[in-house]
Structure formats: C-alpha cells, structure tokens
Amino acid sequence: MRLSAFSSLRRLAPQARAPPGAAWSARRCLVSRVEMASPPSADRDQFSELRERSLLRHIISSSTEGDPDSVMHAMDEFWDTYFNGEGTAEWKLRANALDQAIRTKNPMAAMEIGAYCGYTAVRIGRLMPEGGKLISIEIDPLFAAIATKVVEHAGLADKVTVEIGSLENRLPAVQKKGTIQGTLGAVLLDHAPSQYLPDLQILEREKLIAADTVVLCDWSLYPGSDNSEQAPVERDAFMSYLKDRGDAVTVKHQLRDKDVFTVSSWDFPAI
Ligand SMILES: C[S@@+](CC[C@H](N)C(=O)[O-])C[C@H]1O[C@@H](n2cnc3c(N)ncnc32)[C@H](O)[C@@H]1O
Numbered sequence: 001m002r003l004s005a006f007s008s009l010r011r012l013a014p015q016a017r018a019p020p021g022a023a024w025s026a027r028r029c030l031v032s033r034v035e036m037a038s039p040p041s042a043d044r045d046q047f048s049e050l051r052e053r054s055l056l057r058h059i060i061s062s063s064t065e066g067d068p069d070s071v072m073h074a075m076d077e078f079w080d081t082y083f084n085g086e087g088t089a090e091w092k093l094r095a096n097a098l099d100q101a102i103r104t105k106n107p108m109a110a111m112e113i114g115a116y117c118g119y120t121a122v123r124i125g126r127l128m129p130e131g132g133k134l135i136s137i138e139i140d141p142l143f144a145a146i147a148t149k150v151v152e153h154a155g156l157a158d159k160v161t162v163e164i165g166s167l168e169n170r171l172p173a174v175q176k177k178g179t180i181q182g183t184l185g186a187v188l189l190d191h192a193p194s195q196y197l198p199d200l201q202i203l204e205r206e207k208l209i210a211a212d213t214v215v216l217c218d219w220s221l222y223p224g225s226d227n228s229e230q231a232p233v234e235r236d237a238f239m240s241y242l243k244d245r246g247d248a249v250t251v252k253h254q255l256r257d258k259d260v261f262t263v264s265s266w267d268f269p270a271i
Contacts, residue, residue: 051082052117056146059153066155068126075119075150090220090255095123097253097261098188098216102127105214107185112136113199114191114218115162118147118154124188125156133179134160137167139191167199171206183210190218193234197241211246211267220260235259242266 055078063074080088102110102124110128115121115138125134136151138144144164151160161179163170174180187203189196196217203209219235242248242264250264 050142052143052146054078055117056149059150063153065153068122068154068156071122071150071154072119075117075122090260093253093255094218094220094261097263098123099127101214101216101263102186105186107214108132109180109182109184110134110186110188111180111184111203111208112188112190113167113195114138114189115147116143118150118162120188120190121147121151121160121162122154122156124186125151125154125160128159132159135174135179136160136162137170137191138162138164139166167202171202175206180208184208184213186214186216188216188218193219193238194230196234197238200238200241212265215242215248215264217262217264218260219262220258239264 055075058078059071059074062077063070098120106127106129108129108131110124110132112120112124112134115136118136121134121136128134136147138147141164144162148162151157151162163174184203187200187209189199191199200209200215209215217235217238239250239262242250246266248264248266250262252259253261253263
C-alpha cells in the first residue's frame with residue numbers, strides 16, 4: 001500500500017493509535033459503501049465485506065505468486081483506489097526510507113512489530129539476505145492470518161514469519177524456536193507509539209539489541225497526530241531514551257516539518 005494505504009492505516013488501526021481506553025470500534029472492520037472508492041478489478045458487491053478480506057482477494061487475483069513487487073503493487077493499487085490517492089508523498093517517503101535502511105544494513109535477523117496485512121513484511125522480506133529472517137508480530141489474529149497468507153503468496157515464507165500476539169507474549173516462543181540467532185540487525189516499530197519504548201526495552205532486556213542495531217520508527221500513523229499532544233511527547237521521550245542510552249544518531253525523514261519516519265542507531269553509519 002502506498003501512502004494512501006499509509007494514511008489509511010491511521011483509520012484502519014485505531015486500536016494501535018487511539019488514546020488509552022478508547023474503544024476499538026468494530027466499525028473499522030466494515031467497509032462502508034459511502035466511503036468506498038471503486039476498487040480495482042472487483043465486483044462492488046464484494047466490497048461490502050471486511051476490507052482486509054477484500055484486500056487479500058485483490059492481491060490473490062491480481063498479483064503474481066512468488067513476486068513480491070507485484071504483491072506490493074497490488075496492495076498499492078487497492079489502497080490508492082480506496083483512498084483516491086490521498087497521502088502518496090508521505091507513503092513514498094516512508095517506503096524509500098525503509099528500503100534504504102534495510103538495503104544498507106542488510107540484516108540477517110530483523111523484527112517488525114505491527115504487521116497489519118503484511119505490506120512492510122513483504123517490503124522488508126524481499127530485501128532480506130539469503131538465510132536472513134524477519135519476525136513480524138501482529139496482535140490482531142485476523143490481520144496476522146492475512147499477513148501470513150500475503151507473505152506466502154509473495155514467496156517469502158522462508159524468510160518471514162508472522163507471529164500472532166504482542167511482543168511480550170510471543171518473544172519466549174520465538175526464542176524457543178531459535179529463529180533469531182544473536183542480536184537483531186533491524187527493528188521496525190509500527191504498532192502503537194505508546195508501546196515503542198516498552199517494547200524496545202523488552203528487546204534490550206533479552207539482549208536482542210546491539211550497538212549496531214538499526215531502530216526504525218513510523219511516527220506518521222497516529223490518528224490526528226497533527227493535533228495530538230501525546231504523539232510528539234511519546235516521540236520525544238523515545239528519542240531521548242535512545243540518545244541517553246548511548247548517544248544514538250537519528251536520521252529524521254520529514255514532510256512539511258512533520259516526522260514521518262526515523263532511522264536510529266548507536267554504532268552504525270547514519271542511513
Ligand atoms: C500501522 S499498522 C501496521 C502497518 C504495517 N507495518 C504495514 O505497513 O503494512 C499497526 C498494526 O499494529 C497492530 N498492533 C497494535 N498494537 C500492537 C501490539 N502491541 N503488538 C503487535 N501489534 C500491534 C495493529 O493491530 C495494526 O495491525
């Protein structure tokens with residue numbers, strides 16, 4: 001998904017971004033005919049179903065099995081249509097920053113927290129080196145199931161594993177399986193900004209973060225983040241923590257003075 005999808009996620013994943021205590025609305029899972037654009041190559045009637053199912057249906061019917069680029073293209077196309085191309089600049093910025101960081105780091109082990117339907121799992125997975133592993137953690141079982149299928153369809157099942165649950169829940173099992181050898185080369189935090197710091201600290205406690213681990217954060221999806229007092233507070237607290245921990249260098253990818261994506265590391269050339 002391109003930024004349309006990106007801004008879309010702001011609307012699609014309110015539980016990830018909503019203030020504490022905000023109710024998770026089942027309505028977010030339903031596609032309203034009123035808000036719907038014409039989806040590509042699909043019968044409009046099919047779109048009165050869960051939108052993520054529609055996304056999977058579109059991916060399977062319009063992309064080439066085993067070709068990650070065509071899977072990403074299908075997802076971009078779906079969200080572009082759904083959101084009428086809104087937010088493309090922000091999405092492109094994030095996608096390029098993510099690709100650049102992963103290409104430069106070339107991690108043997110990486111983790112993503114917040115898989116949604118698997119777009120960034122495919123995006124990162126296609127760049128993982130031979131023998132490299134990406135663990136993608138998603139708290140919503142249905143999204144995790146869809147992401148698993150999307151990753152498999154993209155031909156990346158040997159490189160990407162989707163785990164259902166939170167980091168805290170799933171890390172013991174991940175470690176037991178021995179999927180991560182040594183420390184993580186890259187971590188993408190793309191779930192709930194209030195969880196970025198506690199989850200990073202869990203990884204630190206488990207000795208999975210090294211001086212040359214690249215920490216990637218998405219700051220652009222917080223609903224109403226432009227007006228939220230909480231989003232900049234959480235971001236600043238997170239950045240201060242990285243700095244205090246050992247003088248981390250952070251590259252900010254910004255659009256109109258707003259942080260969209262940050263790439264931080266303590267001991268790795270600035271990306
Ligand atoms: C912004 S979306 C992720 C987008 C995805 N990385 C992509 O670009 O395709 C955030 C996702 O994080 C999930 N999430 C929220 N809190 C979480 C948590 N504590 N642990 C794991 N996943 C979580 C939500 O269910 C949602 O699917």
